[in-house]
Structures are given as C-alpha cells and as structure tokens.
Amino acid sequence: MTQLVCIVCPNGCRLTINNDGENIEVLGGKCPKGKAYAVTEMTNPTRSVTTTVKTVFPEAGVLPVRTNGEIPKAKIFDFMKVINCFVLDKRVKRGEVVLQNVLDSGIDVIATSNMLQK
Numbered sequence: 001m002t003q004l005v006c007i008v009c010p011n012g013c014r015l016t017i018n019n020d021g022e023n024i025e026v027l028g029g030k031c032p033k034g035k036a037y038a039v040t041e042m043t044n045p046t047r048s049v050t051t052t053v054k055t056v057f058p059e060a061g062v063l064p065v066r067t068n069g070e071i072p073k074a075k076i077f078d079f080m081k082v083i084n085c086f087v088l089d090k091r092v093k094r095g096e097v098v099l100q101n102v103l104d105s106g107i108d109v110i111a112t113s114n115m116l117q118k
C-alpha cells in the first residue's frame with residue numbers, strides 16, 4: 001500500500017494505492033484525475049521543470065524558463081545538464097521557445113518572462 005497526495009488540483013485528495021503488480025487500485029480521490037495521477041506516479045512519474053537560463057545580456061543575466069510539458073523524473077538531471085550549459089544570445093518574449101526538443105523528448109523550454117528590448 002502506498003499513500004500519495006494528489007497534486008492535480010487544490011483539493012489535495014489523499015490517495016491510497018494498492019498495487020499487486022497487475023492491477024493498481026486507487027482509493028480516496030474525488031475525481032478520476034486522481035487515479036490517473038496515481039497510476040502515472042507509480043509507473044512513470046513526470047514533472048514540469050521551472051528554472052532559469054543564462055544569457056549574454058549583462059542587464060538580464062538570467063531568464064526564467066519552464067518546460068512546455070512534463071518530462072519523466074528519471075530524465076530531469078539530464079535535462080538540467082542541457083539547460084545549465086545553454087547561454088541565450090537573442091532577446092525573447094514570454095512564451096517563446098528558448099531550447100527546442102530537448103534530448104529529442106519533444107519538450108521545449110520556453111521563456112516565462114519578457115526580456116527588455118535594447
């Protein structure tokens with residue numbers, strides 16, 4: 001038996017998961033999203049990544065960014081290695097892609113803030 005708090009919405013339902021290796025039973029959720037969340041957590045947990053990238057612009061040395069989708073938790077370290085090695089050399093607006101298709105995952109890194117125009 002495993003217990004999790006569902007983080008899909010602010011209700012934060014406490015989920016009890018019974019996994020016998022073939023079937024995953026989820027109790028305690030107020031809606032079906034809780035079961036989907038619990039099954040993903042038990043089989044292939046994923047997360048969005050929110051971080052910053054370095055830039056070449058002295059007045060804005062870092063830019064806040066996030067992934068535009070969720071990535072497997074097991075790949076977050078490799079994602080961060082790519083993001084931490086990257087230096088942005090063009091000005092971007094919020095929502096613009098900063099890094100495309102990171103590690104062939106289909107997931108992009110996008111700006112979450114506007115850079116000031118010079």
Ligand code: SF4
Nearest residue numbers: 006009012013029034
């Ligand atoms: S189970 Fe449904 S209602 Fe409960 S926290 Fe998850 S999404 Fe929200």
